Amino acid sequence: xxxxxxxxxxxxxxxxxxxxxxxxxxxxxxxxxxxxxxxxxxxxxxxxxxxxxxxxxxxxxxxxxxxxxxxxxxxxxxxxxxxxxxxxxxxxxxxxxxxxxxxxxxxxxxxxxxxxxxxxxxxxxxxxxxxxxxxxxxxxxxxxxxxxxxxxxxxxxxxxxxxxxxxxxxxxxxxxxxxxxxxx
Numbered sequence: 001x002x003x004x005x006x007x008x009x010x011x012x013x014x015x016x017x018x019x020x021x022x023x024x025x026x027x028x029x030x031x032x033x034x035x036x037x038x039x040x041x042x043x044x045x046x047x048x049x050x051x052x053x054x055x056x057x058x059x060x061x062x063x064x065x066x067x068x069x070x071x072x073x074x075x076x077x078x079x080x081x082x083x084x085x086x087x088x089x090x091x092x093x094x095x096x097x098x099x100x101x102x103x104x105x106x107x108x109x110x111x112x113x114x115x116x117x118x119x120x121x122x123x124x125x126x127x128x129x130x131x132x133x134x135x136x137x138x139x140x141x142x143x144x145x146x147x148x149x150x151x152x153x154x155x156x157x158x159x160x161x162x163x164x165x166x167x168x169x170x171x172x173x174x175x176x177x178x179x180x181x182x183x184x
Contacts, residue, residue: 002015004069004070004073005065005066005070005073006065009036009038009062012036012060012062012065013034013035013036013060016034016058016060016073016077017029017030017034019074019077020032020077020081023077023078023081023106024105024106025078025081025082025085025102025106026085026088026089027081027084027085027088029081031056032056032057032058032084033055033056033057033058034057034058034059034060035057035058035059035060036059036060036061036062037059037060037061037062038062040059040061040062040063040064041063041116041136042114042115042116042136043061043112044060044061044064044068044073044076044112044113044114044115045058045059045060045061045064045076045077045079045080045112046058046059046080047059047080047083047084047087047093049087049091049092049093051091056084056087056088058077058080058081058083058084060073060076060077060080061115063115063116064076064112064115067115068113068115072113075107075108075109075112075113076112076113078103078106078107078108079103079108079109079112080112081106082099082102082103082106082108083099085102086098086099086102095110095111114134114136116136117162118134118135118136118162119135119136119137119161119162119163119184120134120135120136120137120138120142120159120160120161120162121133121134121135121159121160121162122134122135122141122142122145122157122158122159122160123157123158123159123160124150124152124153124155124156124157125150125155125156125157125158125169126150126153126155128153129150129152129153129155131150131151131152131153131157133151135159138174138178141159142159142174143171143174144170144171144174145157145158145159145168145169145170145171145173145174146169146170146171156169157169159174161177161181161184163181163183164181164183166180166181
């Protein structure tokens with residue numbers, strides 16, 4: 001077994017493409033474009049489709065390769081190959097029933113694992129509910145939590161900035177936290 005993680009982007013792409021050739025899915029890995037992202041901080045892989053040209057590109061995160069074992073990274077490659085198959089066959093891709101059927105067959109989940117610690121955590125305020133969700137960005141679920149509800153019981157939730165422990169339940173609370181937290 002070759003060294004993992006490989007050094008250099010060419011070696012990483014070669015390893016991913018070589019592995020992709022062994023995956024039992026109707027996609028020619030050599031007909032895809034392959035890229036390495038040196039900037040990605042959360043997403044281990046992505047699959048892009050250009051409907052004008054039909055080109056499908058799989059982008060793999062260097063940081064994910066460095067953080068994951070080969071088996072974990074191979075799952076990312078399989079996950080993105082399912083998206084590539086969907087784009088090639090149907091001109092669209094998602095995580096619906098068609099994706100799930102292929103993902104189950106290839107032993108991958110509908111989401112790629114993260115390789116970075118979450119910066120923010122949503123937590124239900126109902127003591128009887130243990131719902132939590134991690135977030136990396138300050139999207140509306142973080143900036144306007146009063147407009148959303150717990151994913152399990154429908155109660156309100158609070159947002160925690162993990163590093164500082166600061167919490168809020170409203171847009172005003174978010175704005176105040178942003179002003180107080182130096183290392184966002």
